[in-house]
Amino acid sequence: MDARIARALTTLEHIVLGKPGQLRLALACLLARGHLLIEDVPGVGKTTLAHALAQVLGLAWQRVQFTSDLLPADILGVPVFDRSTQQFHFRKGPVFTQLLLADEVNRASPRTQSALLEAMEERQVSSDVTTYRLPEPFFVVATQNPHEQLGTYPLPESQLDRFLMCIELGYPEPIHERELLRSGERREYLPQIAPAMDAGAVLDLQRAVRGVYVSEPLLDYVQALIARSRSHPDIVLGLSPRAGQGLVRAAQAWATLGGREAVLPEDVQAVFLAVATHRLTRRSDDTAPDDRLARELLEAVAVPV
Amino acid sequence: MTPRTLFTTTLPRAQNHPALAWVTAAFGGGVLLHADRLPFWCVLVVLTLIAWRLAGELQWLPTPARSLRALLTVTLVFGVVGSFRTLNGLAAGTALLAVMGAAKLLEARTRRDYLIVIGTALFLLLAACLDRQALLRVPLYGAQVWLSCTALALAANADAPAFGARRALSLAGRTLLLALPLAVALFLFFPRIAGGFWALPPGGAALTGLSDEMSPGSIAELTENDAPAFRTWFLGATPPPEERYWRGPVLNDFDGYTWRQSRASFTLQTPLEYLGPGYRYRIALEPHSHPWWFALEMVRGAPDARAQFQFDYQLSSAPVAETVTYEAVSYPRTRAAGTLSVLGRRVATRLPPGRNPRARAFAERLRASSISDAVFVQAVLGHFRTGGFEYTLTPPRTDFDFVDDFLFTTRRGFCGHYASAFVALMRAGGVPARVVTGYLGAEWNPVGRYFIVRQSDAHAWAEVWLEGRGWTRIDPTAVVSPERLSRGILDLLPDAVSAPARLVHALPWLATLRFRWDAANTWWQQHVVGFDLRSQLALLGVLGFARADLQQLVAVLAAVTLGWLAWILWETRRTARVPRRDALARAWLGCCAALAPIAARRAHEGPLAYAGRIARARPGLGAELHDLAAAYARLRFGRDADEAAIRDFVRRAARFRRTRRFQTGRS
16 A cells, blocks of 8 residues: 555544544545535534645645535635735635535535536536636535435435445444543544645656556456446435446546556445445335445356356 | 355345246246136136236335235135135146245245245146147247246346346256256156056036037038048058048937937947958047047947947047047948847837828839848939939928928938938838937148048938848938048038138148148147057167166156266266366365355355354364365465465365365264
């Protein structure tokens, strides 16, 4: 494993206790140039995770609390008239950062949501005739509380598809809970920690991820998974081609985390639940999407030998 | 895939996969085999449920809720019980299977559901085989078994990409061909123990052919019917046409219009003395549901224990519900070796009082002028010959005093009329006489080299008791129409028989075709359907078992079956040894097979995951196995694996397998 990645993971695990799997997924998501959606109840450390990621990776970060009266300009920026130069001048919004924490993204109006999601996809912001590129790397960590219904606008499938991964943090184990209770606010540790890398190193690693070898048998396997999701009788919509691409990229990132030069079926399986679960809707939609369907798909498709 | 998920996997929707269509077709085919025997409502229910399932698949209709399905099931069970008053027996069981299978199809989602529906279809096929075994249905059964196996293959391989209907058909076909030798072995050697559950009495076979009573014209109805009554093989000499009288029911009771079998027949049989040469023959009697057998006149006792030789020399049996085959010996010339008992004489001279007065007076007058019974017989026959009588199949209707009306007014009739009138006259003249019904003639099938006796050959004649000779056959029809003896009805009265029979008569090639078909059918009935324990033991005798018995049969069956299974196993192992996989995969799968005693590799498990699972179970194996799995993963999924590296891995894998085996042997 790359020493920088190892150091980053160790540091992160020191801040966010007892969630090594989620931390690895979050890091893999970032290295795969994807955006991350964290679905969970308040107070389990979503913000701390995002903050820690930014700090450890040496990235600039901004946080936007989404509310129902938030406007697109509040995120993207707004043209203001400069008296001294007699010209309009674009004042960049909080989206112009390397890691954006979009808290409770489902509270904003669909218009604001789609403005953000467009920026995420295009990695640029247009105002009048000028296009402003977002900084590199650019990484959105959005959070939402799935159990809140009143005054929220749940993200539609097309928007969910833009998040490479969706993870849940969950409550800590008793041992870690005890540690949390004893030591108090974890965020206080943040200023103390030294970054494990910087933006240049992140871009470097993102390029390395794209170079991880993907063999023909592995593509067969990914295609079989996708085909199975599309023919499954209980699934409304199977995985999209974008989801397939994301799956391969996420698996490449996971292989990088594991220090491998080629993607194995295990890498695909490791990221599959995080990549696929939020994109699969059960036909008889009586419950919130759970990972049972994705697990069923994994069990139904044989690994190429 | 673990066994649990193997069965609970939800199969793809019909739009994406042919499995549902084929399973539905297989089930529909199974029901279709019974369609003409099932109650109409059952067929309707099956069709409705199939349509519902398909509509649900196209999302035109919602799939019924669990409670509705439960209600449906209970309703259908009660429906079947209401229809049949039982759930026992083939007919009720088949109906239950059909409607329950359709209900299962309605809710079928997972592989297990589909397998149950296919199983139901196969059970329906089995029921059809128990029910009817006609040669004509054999291709149907074959097609149904192939269809079901194709559906089975599709349901089993629903996850496999590119496993379509064509491949399923070919796989099912090849599997069935492989099973064929086993089926033949089971057919030949599986002991046919009489009274097994498969020997179910076929319910409600139609009553056909001669009945136990005869009214004027009743036999004429049979001439339209050219269905075979029985087939016969002569073992040795063949009797000339005028001796081909096949005796059936003997009628003793007369009410002036209709002859009936004697209900109370406790009369003693007059023993017979058999003269001259006899004929040995075998008869395969078609089912006719009546309790009697036919035999050439005059049979020497009951052919076997299934029949009794009655006082009137008739062979009585249990109702003939399926084809029976028996061998008999008959002698055309016989003589009574005793006298007619008093009761026998009374039974054979009884006439209804007050009926047919003119005929009685006529007979008494004629008897008075004859010096003996034999002369009286000749006198009555002479009257038939010269009295202006005509042989026709379309006689006019007669009065209730049938004999008077026929003898003195209409004078036109068929064999039944003549036999009936003749016996009535004999009895009026005090001569013991009775009506015998049966068949006259036989058609030679040159293809199968046997005779066919058809319902249209039905005939009635008389027997009179003459002192010194005993019961003597007199055929008054032969006096009126001598050609009836040597030629069939068809030649004699072409208009009287059915149109198809006439067509066959007119076109020789059609007749040949019919003979061929009849020969094939007969062969099928005799040698396949009628292949019983006796034939099996005879076969063992041919195979060289000196004293064949049931145990030897079972032993041969076991040997043949196991031999065939062993051959298939060996053959698959041999072909599996050169699979289409490359050396790398073979080497890795070999390691997995060696590790299977610890934990079997799951199909959806990658090499590292499997190695990790094994290492948790056997920490001692961990490091070596992990290296091996990582090497395999690198070669399989990594960049440019060269030949040397693969060869090296194959050697490592072989070494690992050897040591692994060594370790198992030690522990």
